[in-house]
Amino acid sequence: MEWVIIIGIILLVYWALTGGIKPRGGPCFYAGTMVLTPTGPRPIEEIKTGDSIMCCDPFSKKFTVGQVTKVMNNPDDQRPTKAVRVTFEDGGTLIPTALENLLNQNEWRRTGTLKCGDVIAEQRVIEAQEMIIPSCDAFDFFVAPHPNYVVLTTTNVPIVGHDHSSIKWWGIRPERVPRKAA
Numbered sequence: 001m002e003w004v005i006i007i008g009i010i011l012l013v014y015w016a017l018t019g020g021i022k023p024r025g026g027p028c029f030y031a032g033t034m035v036l037t038p039t040g041p042r043p044i045e046e047i048k049t050g051d052s053i054m055c056c057d058p059f060s061k062k063f064t065v066g067q068v069t070k071v072m073n074n075p076d077d078q079r080p081t082k083a084v085r086v087t088f089e090d091g092g093t094l095i096p097t098a099l100e101n102l103l104n105q106n107e108w109r110r111t112g113t114l115k116c117g118d119v120i121a122e123q124r125v126i127e128a129q130e131m132i133i134p135s136c137d138a139f140d141f142f143v144a145p146h147p148n149y150v151v152l153t154t155t156n157v158p159i160v161g162h163d164h165s166s167i168k169w170w171g172i173r174p175e176r177v178p179r180k181a182a
């Protein structure tokens with residue numbers, strides 16, 4: 001019985017320290033985010049299982065066509081609660097959830113850890129502001145053959161986001177993209 005009280009106290013302290021809001025896993029981009037497809041940009045909420053979308057080959061770093069193998073959607077009442085408005089030096093913005101990973105050269109960067117001066121897709125971040133999304137569905141995909149897909153900022157700069165289909169992607173250290181063997 002004492003352990004129940006201890007766990008309760010720990011949870012109350014955690015709730016007080018975090019403000020009761022925490023990011024959840026799962027879908028990572030909100031409705032309205034544009035996804036790059038072979039025929040041009042489409043809103044993320046229109047993408048279905050079997051659709052072709054653009055992904056990034058980890059070795060060549062070139063965009064290739066991938067196929068959506070699964071669509072995940074957190075409806076409004078189950079949405080991730082924390083997001084990050086990322087503003088780039090060209091004025092473009094992107095609003096992923098705080099847990100989304102974006103590709104920068106050979107490293108995945110979690111949006112919740114971005115700060116002014118970081119570089120994503122050759123664009124310098126000038127602001128990364130945490131925010132709460134009041135009402136909007138969030139989406140994510142599993143993509144083959146590469147576990148990532150390309151979204152566009154509001155100024156149409158392509159950004160590669162991880163599809164979260166595996167915890168250990170491309171080897172032991174998931175934050176590193178492998179280099180081609182010599």
